[in-house]
Every structure is written in C-alpha cells, then in structure tokens.
Amino acid sequence: MVIGTFSIINFVWVAAIGAVSYQNSHHSIPAGNAFAALVFFFNAVFAFGITPLQALYPVEVLSFEIRAKGMAFSQVAPQAAMLINQLAYPVALKNIGWRLYIVVACWCPIRAFVVWLFIPETKNRTLEEIDDIFNAPNPRNTSLMKKKLAVDGQGNILELEKI
Structure with a gap:
C-alpha cells in the first residue's frame, strides 16, 4: 500500500506537468517527455503495489465454498471497470483535458480511505x-x-x- 500511495503522489506530478504543458504550449517537447516518463513510472509502481492485491486478497479471504464464484466476480468487476475507463477516458480528455488527471489523483485517496475504513x-x-x-x-x-x-x-x- 505504501508503494501504491507513492504512485498516487507521482500521479499528482503527472497532472501538474500536463497542466503546465497545456497552458504554455501544446508542443513542449521536454514537458511531453517528462509527462510520458512519469506515466510509465506510475504504471510500473502501480503494477508492483496494487495489481497483485487484486488476485491475492480474494483468494485469502474467501472461504472454500464460495471461492470459485468470488474469484470469478473479482475478475469480471475490474474488467468491466477497465472497459468503462477505456470508453470514457477519451471523451473526458477531450472535454476537460489535463484536469482529468486531477480527477483521478483526487479519486485515489478517496478509494484508499474507503479501503482503510471498510476492508478488514x-x-x-x-x-x-x-x-x-x-x-x-x-x-x-x-x-x-x-x-x-x-x-x-x-x-x-x-x-x-x-x-
């Protein structure tokens, strides 16, 4: 979770660089390179911090009797969310631009708080x-x-x- 939190902080930098690049010029090569590097860094950190938990937590907490159904749901739910994200993000980027990254950066701490509050x-x-x-x-x-x-x-x- 600490690694995942670090990736959230990195994502704030991604949003800041995107905002500066958008406000100053649409053709800033250094800002674009920094933005791309931070996006790759975010994905790498997220892959080590959060992604393994998607498979480990359900296996750990589900009793044997409901494990098959629970694992099926734990695979379908993220895939459905990713499908929605794939369809909605281009529209959101077109309409609100770099501010979408601020929305995502604000959504991550909300999710972390909900996990802290409700997940045993x-x-x-x-x-x-x-x-x-x-x-x-x-x-x-x-x-x-x-x-x-x-x-x-x-x-x-x-x-x-x-x-």
Whole structure:
C-alpha cells in the first residue's frame, strides 16, 4: 500500500506537468517527455503495489465454498471497470483535458480511505481466523481486535482473552 500511495503522489506530478504543458504550449517537447516518463513510472509502481492485491486478497479471504464464484466476480468487476475507463477516458480528455488527471489523483485517496475504513485487516492471520473475521457482524472491528495468547506445557497455543 505504501508503494501504491507513492504512485498516487507521482500521479499528482503527472497532472501538474500536463497542466503546465497545456497552458504554455501544446508542443513542449521536454514537458511531453517528462509527462510520458512519469506515466510509465506510475504504471510500473502501480503494477508492483496494487495489481497483485487484486488476485491475492480474494483468494485469502474467501472461504472454500464460495471461492470459485468470488474469484470469478473479482475478475469480471475490474474488467468491466477497465472497459468503462477505456470508453470514457477519451471523451473526458477531450472535454476537460489535463484536469482529468486531477480527477483521478483526487479519486485515489478517496478509494484508499474507503479501503482503510471498510476492508478488514488480514495480516498475520490464519485462514480460520480470517473466516471468523468475515463471519462476524462487523468484520472491520473484529479484525482490529487484539488477542492475548499463551503457550501451555505441551506447546499448544491458548487464547487467554480478547483485548
């Protein structure tokens, strides 16, 4: 997520260079080269930061019984969004120009906030614990609960209390 956040910051620079280039001249070669380099850099960072999570998170959180349907949906939903983006972005670029990059740069923190607010934390959890989290009435709050553990004489881990 840190890498993804870094790519969002980079995207703000992409928008700034696009805006300066558009306001000054439509034929600024250095601004165009910088813009292209930052777009490639954004895509590279995004590919390492966010793209793997699209496949890893559903596999991690879906129980075995619904994994096939969940994985199918997790593939169809991004493809549908990409189709809409492919059709809408040219129209948006034509109508609002470089300001489209500002819209995207503002949309990314909104998405990050929604993820932070609603998506449960699954780091360092077993599959059974993840299943319990998603079966809870409030998965986000359940995922943030701390547990106090102890080890008995035979090496078994005992849950003493939830904090």
